[in-house]
Amino acid sequence: MTGSVFLANDRPIRHADELIELFHSGSKPESAWGIGLEYERLPLDASTGHAAPYSGARGVESALRDLAAGFGWNPELEGGHTVGLDREGSLVSLEPGAQLELSARVHRDLVSVREELARYLRETAAVSRDRGLLFVPLGLQPISPVDAIEWVPKGRYAIMGPYLRARGTLAHHMMKGTAGCQLNFDYGSEEDAAEKLRVAMGVTSIVTAVFANSPVAAGADASVPSRRAGIWLDTDPSRCGLLELAFRDGSTFRDYLEYALDVPVIFIRRQERWVPLEGTPFRRFLSDGFHGLRATLADWVLHLTTIFTEVRLKTYLEVRGADSVAPSLAMALAALWKGLLYDGGARRGAWALVDGHPFAARVAFHRDVCQRGPRAELGGVAARDLATELVALARAGLARQSASPTLATGADESSLLDPLCAVLASPGGCPGAGLALAWPRDGATALRGLLDDSARSADEFAALHAPPGP
Numbered sequence: 001m002t003g004s005v006f007l008a009n010d011r012p013i014r015h016a017d018e019l020i021e022l023f024h025s026g027s028k029p030e031s032a033w034g035i036g037l038e039y040e041r042l043p044l045d046a047s048t049g050h051a052a053p054y055s056g057a058r059g060v061e062s063a064l065r066d067l068a069a070g071f072g073w074n075p076e077l078e079g080g081h082t083v084g085l086d087r088e089g090s091l092v093s094l095e096p097g098a099q100l101e102l103s104a105r106v107h108r109d110l111v112s113v114r115e116e117l118a119r120y121l122r123e124t125a126a127v128s129r130d131r132g133l134l135f136v137p138l139g140l141q142p143i144s145p146v147d148a149i150e151w152v153p154k155g156r157y158a159i160m161g162p163y164l165r166a167r168g169t170l171a172h173h174m175m176k177g178t179a180g181c182q183l184n185f186d187y188g189s190e191e192d193a194a195e196k197l198r199v200a201m202g203v204t205s206i207v208t209a210v211f212a213n214s215p216v217a218a219g220a221d222a223s224v225p226s227r228r229a230g231i232w233l234d235t236d237p238s239r240c241g242l243l244e245l246a247f248r249d250g251s252t253f254r255d256y257l258e259y260a261l262d263v264p265v266i267f268i269r270r271q272e273r274w275v276p277l278e279g280t281p282f283r284r285f286l287s288d289g290f291h292g293l294r295a296t297l298a299d300w301v302l303h304l305t306t307i308f309t310e311v312r313l314k315t316y317l318e319v320r321g322a323d324s325v326a327p328s329l330a331m332a333l334a335a336l337w338k339g340l341l342y343d344g345g346a347r348r349g350a351w352a353l354v355d356g357h358p359f360a361a362r363v364a365f366h367r368d369v370c371q372r373g374p375r376a377e378l379g380g381v382a383a384r385d386l387a388t389e390l391v392a393l394a395r396a397g398l399a400r401q402s403a404s405p406t407l408a409t410g411a412d413e414s415s416l417l418d419p420l421c422a423v424l425a426s427p428g429g430c431p432g433a434g435l436a437l438a439w440p441r442d443g444a445t446a447l448r449g450l451l452d453d454s455a456r457s458a459d460e461f462a463a464l465h466a467p468p469g470p
Contacts, residue, residue, distance in 0.1 A: 012294035013286060016261060019300050023193070023253040026315030028186050031406040034106035035338055036184030036316070037113050040324050041135035042177075043098045046455075049447045051144035051177075054098040054152050058131045066127040067092070081153050090116065096157045097149040097176030100124065100135050106184075109409035110338060110416055114331050118466035121327060121458045129455075136454045137330070139214025139228035139323030139432070141177040142447065146218075149176040155274035159267045160306075163276070168235040178214070178228045179324035183337045184316045193317065194251045199340065199347045200311040201246035202354040203390060204321040205366040205376075208310075209383035210420070210429060211322035211333060212373040215436035222439035225373030225430055228323050232308065233367065239263050240308045242366055244359045256313050261286070266306050268299045310366075317341070325431050326454070327461040328419040335416035339394025342407060346397030353389055354378065374429030384429040391417055391424070 013019065043052035043060050053059040064082045068075045073092065076084035085092040089105030102120050107113045124135055141149065151157060157175070164171035187193035212225035224230065232240050245255045261283040267274050270293065277290055282303055286295045304314050310321050319341075322333050340346045357365075357379060368376035374384035398414045401407040423431055438446035 009297040012296055013300070016257065016283075016286060018297070019261075020253050020257055022297070022300065022304075022315060023256070023313065024190070026187065027189050027193070029406070030188055030404075033186040033188075033342060033407065034108055035110060035113055035334060036106050037104040037117065037330070037334060038101060038182040038184070038318075039104070039117065039137075039327075039330055040095065040099050040101040040179035040181065041137050042141055042179050042324070043100060044134050044136050044141075044451065046129070046132045046134040046451060049143045049451060051097065051141050051149045052133050053150045054094070055150065058133060060094065060098040060100065060133070063124070063127045063131060063133060064092070064094075067123060070127065071123045078154055083152060083154050090120075092120075094152045094154070095175070095179070096152055096154075096161065097141070097146075098152050099179045109411040110331065110334055110413045111409075111411040113334060114416070114465050115467045117327055117330070118462045118464070122462035122466050125455075125458060125462065134451055134455060135458075136451065137179070137181075137213075137324040137326050137458075138450070138454075139179060139212070139226060140173075140217055140231070142216040142450070143219045144177075146173045146177050151176070156267060159274055159276045163266050163279070164236050167238070168240075170231045170234040171236065173217075174228075174231045174235045177217075178231055180228065180320060181211075181322045181324050181330050181333055182318055182320045183334050184318050185337065185341050186316050190253050193253070193313065194246075195347060196317050196341050197246045197256075197311060197313060198251065199351050200317060200319050200337075201242060201309075202362070203340070203350050203386075204242075204310045204319060205362070205369045205378075206354075206383050206386045206390060207319070207333070207336070208321040208323075208366070209369040209372075209374050209376055210387040210424060211325055211329070212369075212430040213323035213325050213432040213435075215432045216439055216443075219443060222436040224371055225432055225436065226323055226370050229321070229366075230370035233370065235308070239306065241310065242359075242363055243309050243311070246311070247359060247362075253313075260304060260307060263303070263307055265299075265303055268293070268302060323432070326419075326457045328457070329423065329431055331416045332418070332420035335398065335413055336391065336394045336420060338413070339397035339401070339417075340390065343397030343400050345400065346393045349393040350390060353386055373433075374424075384424060387420075388424055391420060 045052050061082050067073045073085035073087045075082045091103040093101045104116050208229050214228040215222040217227050262281050264279040265277040265282050267276050312318050340350050365378045376383045395414050
């Protein structure tokens with residue numbers, strides 16, 4: 001799940017056909033398929049619930065330095081500031097508003113993913129609690145307005161901020177205020193990638209609905225289940241949302257290539273310097289260059305990371321639709337997607353649930369999900385009911401994977417779906433429903449409960465699942 005062979009390649013690209021090779025390089029035999037978790041949380045002041053700063057003794061940068069000093073992480077520096085960490089194939093990075101993201105190393109099974117997540121939660125708690133800092137799994141900053149959130153001093157964000165702000169009125173809310181949970185999965189061939197892309201793009205709105213966990217913004221109204229998902233739709237229409245090409249019969253890598261070539265390039269990197277490309281489409285950058293600079297394979301890899309569709313293709317498939325949620329639900333999300341995407345029968349069943357709808361109806365459903373969450377309907381069927389069907393398909397898919405000679409790992413993964421089943425059976429049908437219900441009655445008490453529940457759930461998860469270690 002890296003495509004790292006391309007990352008250091010600064011040879012100019014001679015023809016667009018070379019770019020397709022990146023996608024082909026991701027194809028792996030089933031026996032080599034893995035799972036990658038990307039888990040973001042919001043930095044909050046534990047006493048007030050406002051956004052915690054990046055800088056200062058009580059800020060996120062200071063916590064990162066202590067993680068490096070105390071737990072064997074290697075710091076990543078930019079301009080003298082600590083902006084990330086790495087350790088044994090795992091990465092900790094910062095989003096523009098100091099949202100903390102774990103990019104776990106690639107695992108063969110979900111039990112080992114859970115162990116890494118638990119270890120990480122234990123370590124981050126150890127360096128944050130004494131600072132009055134709390135990392136909260138929520139889709140959107142609940143109290144602080146976006147202008148009150150400090151920017152992380154990374155060169156790419158200094159370019160991306162004004163670029164996206166000119167294309168979406170909520171772009172800075174996305175950058176500094178949102179947090180999500182993403183999963184990465186492998187594919188075996190071009191045809192396999194296309195099928196997984198179609199299925200994932202077809203059901204991602206259902207996943208967004210039942211993992212909705214961002215009802216409150218700037219301390220105000222709590223009536224919208226996933227404000228995070230709605231914010232993404234007003235960020236940059238050229239690189240966000242659903243992709244029509246995923247639903248075409250016979251879709252290929254070239255279809256995705258042609259789409260990505262027409263997406264404007266935000267920036268490239270030369271000699272440790274970030275260079276803005278002023279909205280030049282990659283296709284034109286490839287043919288004409290930019291102020292004497294020629295497009296390289298490394299530029300293409302970087303460009304693909306700035307495409308923010310609900311599902312995106314690199315040397316693996318990344319599903320991006322869920323708000324950040326408590327650790328047990330993050331693992332349920334991983335189990336749901338693994339059960340669906342790594343089993344042919346589950347994929348076919350999932351597609352049958354959402355087949356036959358025109359693209360316009362899918363877009364309308366996605367927008368309705370942002371507003372109504374589990375109550376949104378596709379073809380007259382509520383998202384919660386569709387999700388219940390998906391869970392059954394995923395459970396069966398995980399069971400078949402456990403018996404597969406190439407995918408079996410000896411791990412019992414189907415029980416990881418149980419927290420999602422509990423959410424689906426609850427009155428609100430999504431994790432943010434309780435906060436949305438409590439907020440209008442007493443926002444201060446609801447916020448205190450949110451902070452306490454967040455700390456407690458992380459501690460319990462870490463105590464229950466972390467492997468022995470430092």
